[in-house]
Amino acid sequence: MSFANSAGSSNRTSPALECDSESPKVHPLPSNTRAKEQKEARAQWNPRRDHGAAKSQNQKTEWWVRYPASLALIGMATVFSLLLRPILEPANLLMLFLLSVVISALRWGHMAAIVAAVSGTMLFDYFYIPPFFSFAISDVKYFIILTGLLTVGLVTSTLAGQVREQADAARRREAYTASLYALSRSLAVVNRLDQILEVVAYRISEIFERPVLILLPGDGGLEVGFSSPGLVFREEERTVANWVLEHGQQAGSGTEIMPGAEMHYLPLTASLRVVGVLAVKARHGDESLSPEQGQLLEAFVSQAALATERALLEQKARQAQLLQEADKLQKALLNSVSHGLRTPLASIMGTLSSLSEDQAMLDEVTRRELLDNAREEAGRLNRLVGNLLDMTRLEAGTLRLKVEACDVQDVIGAALSQLREAARSRPITVDIPAHLPLVPMDFVLIAQVLVNLLENAIKYAPAHEPIAVQARLAENDLEILVSDRGVGIPQGDLHGIFDKPCHGARVTGTEGTGLGLSICKGFVEAHGGRIWAEPRVDRGAVFAFTLPRHANAASPGR
Amino acid sequence: MGNNGPRVLVVDDEQGIRRFLRASLTAHGYSVYEACTGEEALQATHSVRPDLIILDLGLPRIGGVEVTRCLREWTQTPIIVLSVREQEAEKIAVLDAGADDYLTKPFGLGELLARMRAALRRATKQGSGPVFAAGDLKVDLAQREVLIRNRRVQLTPTEYDLLKALVGHAGRVLTHRQLVREVWGGMSYEDDVHMLRVNVSNLRRKLEPDPTRPRYIVTEPGVGYRLQTEP
Numbered sequence: 128m129s130f131a132n133s134a135g136s137s138n139r140t141s142p143a144l145e146c147d148s149e150s151p152k153v154h155p156l157p158s159n160t161r162a163k164e165q166k167e168a169r170a171q172w173n174p175r176r177d178h179g180a181a182k183s184q185n186q187k188t189e190w191w192v193r194y195p196a197s198l199a200l201i202g203m204a205t206v207f208s209l210l211l212r213p214i215l216e217p218a219n220l221l222m223l224f225l226l227s228v229v230i231s232a233l234r235w236g237h238m239a240a241i242v243a244a245v246s247g248t249m250l251f252d253y254f255y256i257p258p259f260f261s262f263a264i265s266d267v268k269y270f271i272i273l274t275g276l277l278t279v280g281l282v283t284s285t286l287a288g289q290v291r292e293q294a295d296a297a298r299r300r301e302a303y304t305a306s307l308y309a310l311s312r313s314l315a316v317v318n319r320l321d322q323i324l325e326v327v328a329y330r331i332s333e334i335f336e337r338p339v340l341i342l343l344p345g346d347g348g349l350e351v352g353f354s355s356p357g358l359v360f361r362e363e364e365r366t367v368a369n370w371v372l373e374h375g376q377q378a379g380s381g382t383e384i385m386p387g388a389e390m391h392y393l394p395l396t397a398s399l400r401v402v403g404v405l406a407v408k409a410r411h412g413d414e415s416l417s418p419e420q421g422q423l424l425e426a427f428v429s430q431a432a433l434a435t436e437r438a439l440l441e442q443k444a445r446q447a448q449l450l451q452e453a454d455k456l457q458k459a460l461l462n463s464v465s466h467g468l469r470t471p472l473a474s475i476m477g478t479l480s481s482l483s484e485d486q487a488m489l490d491e492v493t494r495r496e497l498l499d500n501a502r503e504e505a506g507r508l509n510r511l512v513g514n515l516l517d518m519t520r521l522e523a524g525t526l527r528l529k530v531e532a533c534d535v536q537d538v539i540g541a542a543l544s545q546l547r548e549a550a551r552s553r554p555i556t557v558d559i560p561a562h563l564p565l566v567p568m569d570f571v572l573i574a575q576v577l578v579n580l581l582e583n584a585i586k587y588a589p590a591h592e593p594i595a596v597q598a599r600l601a602e603n604d605l606e607i608l609v610s611d612r613g614v615g616i617p618q619g620d621l622h623g624i625f626d627k628p629c630h631g632a633r634v635t636g637t638e639g640t641g642l643g644l645s646i647c648k649g650f651v652e653a654h655g656g657r658i659w660a661e662p663r664v665d666r667g668a669v670f671a672f673t674l675p676r677h678a679n680a681a682s683p684g685r
Numbered sequence: 686m687g688n689n690g691p692r693v694l695v696v697d698d699e700q701g702i703r704r705f706l707r708a709s710l711t712a713h714g715y716s717v718y719e720a721c722t723g724e725e726a727l728q729a730t731h732s733v734r735p736d737l738i739i740l741d742l743g744l745p746r747i748g749g750v751e752v753t754r755c756l757r758e759w760t761q762t763p764i765i766v767l768s769v770r771e772q773e774a775e776k777i778a779v780l781d782a783g784a785d786d787y788l789t790k791p792f793g794l795g796e797l798l799a800r801m802r803a804a805l806r807r808a809t810k811q812g813s814g815p816v817f818a819a820g821d822l823k824v825d826l827a828q829r830e831v832l833i834r835n836r837r838v839q840l841t842p843t844e845y846d847l848l849k850a851l852v853g854h855a856g857r858v859l860t861h862r863q864l865v866r867e868v869w870g871g872m873s874y875e876d877d878v879h880m881l882r883v884n885v886s887n888l889r890r891k892l893e894p895d896p897t898r899p900r901y902i903v904t905e906p907g908v909g910y911r912l913q914t915e916p
Binding site: 505509513516520529531532533534537539540541543544545557559565570571574 | 770771773791875878879882883885886889896897898899903904906907
């Protein structure tokens with residue numbers, strides 16, 4: 128947008144000022160308005176067409192307008208002079224003809240000025256030089272007057288042409304500066320490597336009207352970072368690209384090195400090294416760029432190189448940071464997992480040793496109690512290991528959904544029966560609308576989600592308070608809610624509660640690895656559903672998730 | 686302890702499991718024999734002629750599925766498979782290969798004993814009598830009659846066929862595929878599993894006091910259904 132305006136506004140003085148005042152935003156991607164502006168810009172300024180001789184306005188005025196116009200001007204001068212004839216001397220009237228020649232030179236150029244001078248001379252001769260109404264010349268002094276008229280016309284037009292040429296050159300420089308400026312502005316607002324490549328390729332292909340290819344070094348040699356639509360990087364060209372990357376010099380079509388190549392390859396030379404290769408493809412017909420265009424292209428490419436280098440460095444820094452965070456997360460998880468594993472093990476080992484060593488001192492009731500406790504702890508251990516396995520499957524990306532149409536009531540029932548003892552002591556109400564249709568899902572995984580949510584509710588709600596499981600149909604989703612009357616969730620933890628490992632108050636308690644909920648999230652999202660937590664009206668918490676009623680992304684397996 | 690009880694072959698590569706099973710099963714009157722690998726299991730079945738085999742699914746080299754397939758070529762000795770939670774596909778494979786039942790590790794002894802009793806009962810009286818009874822449910826195959834607390838329940842023909850298939854293998858888990866094959870002849874699995882779920886849901890609504898917590902037709906997640914003999 129900024130480029131198009133500034134390039135098009137060749138009559139104004141400062142493209143920079145104009146850019147700032149008119150287009151504060153720079154869009155890296157073309158839009159409809161952009162396309163229109165581009166067209167205008169191209170019509171007014173086109174680096175490929177207007178190098179060389181003086182052009183500008185009279186370039187646009189066709190010859191069949193220019194010559195008749197200058198003739199008409201001379202005609203008007205003649206008529207006007209004839210009207211003034213009674214008052215003025217012919218020598219004074221000559222000025223009118225001179226003026227017309229000068230105007231023609233300024234407005235319509237060289238050739239129009241000559242046409243005006245010759246025709247003006249002839250008309251002046253015809254009307255004002257004896258013998259009147261004839262083209263004959265009787266006196267030498269009139270010959271001098273006529274020669275003067277012609278000379279003035281030619282000299283004026285040449286001078287005017289030079290002025291125009293200078294103005295053109297200035298305008299062109301201005302446009303070049305503007306386009307470079309536009310590029311740097313576009314690059315300033317994008318950070319991601321792919322966006323930068325796109326902006327560069329888009330700008331260059333727009334200005335030079337050639338498709339652009341950007342190659343970046345990857346693990347297996349140069350890889351296509353961006354390519355204009357329809358442009359294919361042919362394997363035969365790889366040698367040229369590699370040479371350019373290695374030597375940091377241009378090569379390929381239009382250069383002296385490997386000119387037989389299909390494209391013109393330029394190195395993206397940044398401050399530290401060559402970060403990639405940019406190729407432009409010459410169109411059939413007009414192959415080479417003018418020296419001026421070549422310079423502009425190089426300026427573009429060096430800007431692109433700097434931006435690319437910046438993005439690559441940023442990418443590296445980001446990766447390092449991510450690794451560091453992952454490492455931290457891993458450590459936190461490991462800590463909480465080893466804690467989670469040791470606690471039940473401690474109870475079990477304690478029970479076993481007291482049973483084998485202090486047998487005589489234990490009465491039947493105490494023994495029962497110890498054993499029940501140990502069994503419960505073992506169950507906890509088992510669930511933790513199951514969670515860890517689920518988490519591993521999720522993280523490794525090896526989770527394969529076995530999506531089949533399932534009976535929602537059956538899934539809820541399976542979850543309840545898996546909870547066994549824990550659920551038996553609790554009032555759990557189940558509310559499922561009659562004639563709920565089958566919903567596609569992975570039965571085992573969704574049952575596990577419910578088990579985890581119910582366990583969570585059991586853990587945080589007082590023993591006598593009921594837990595409600597509710598299923599209902601929304602327009603495109605099945606919604607399942609697990610509501611408890613527990614301590615609830617602090618507002619700040621509502622979002623992070625499904626992340627791992629959770630440090631929220633709700634999960635750092637007795638059995639707190641926070642794995643269960645993050646597994647729920649993983650499983651639900653693998654189905655294309657959503658999961659969230661919200662405070663329950665009055666007291667407690669609601670954990671809810673949705674499953675799409677029509678599985679289109681997930682493929683049914685067996 | 687009495688060594689004239691049913692002979693049980695325990696096949697597991699984990700010594701801890703074998704020790705625990707030997708001690709507990711011996712205490713319950715079974716004669717326990719042990720094997721650590723699939724090869725040993727095949728040999729021991731020949732020499733010991735057990736009444737029941739407890740087979741670990743995750744054996745090294747020759748796995749539980751392969752062992753089951755080999756055994757089923759010449760013997761119908763009931764096989765109860767021990768598996769872990771994540772092995773759904775293998776559970777189905779081993780059941781389809783002819784295993785009678787499975788238990789997920791870790792399990793309680795009570796659960797194992799119930800499964801063993803059911804399997805032995807099925808093995809000794811082939812083609813059980815025309816009347817099946819469990820809790821308040823009574824199915825009279827001769828009369829095509831289903832009763833809950835002695836009140837007749839109206840079933841559609843498909844629902845009845847499904848119940849009949851379950852009664853025919855009462856106490857034992859039937860995979861979706863096995864049920865589909867038995868009830869519909871099983872040409873297109875996807876459609877039939879859909880029908881299976883709908884019919885199970887309908888059956889439960891007619892038979893179960895609380896369809897969300899079924900007592901008779903219980904779901905084995907990811908594997909199939911089982912008709913409980915001791916609800």
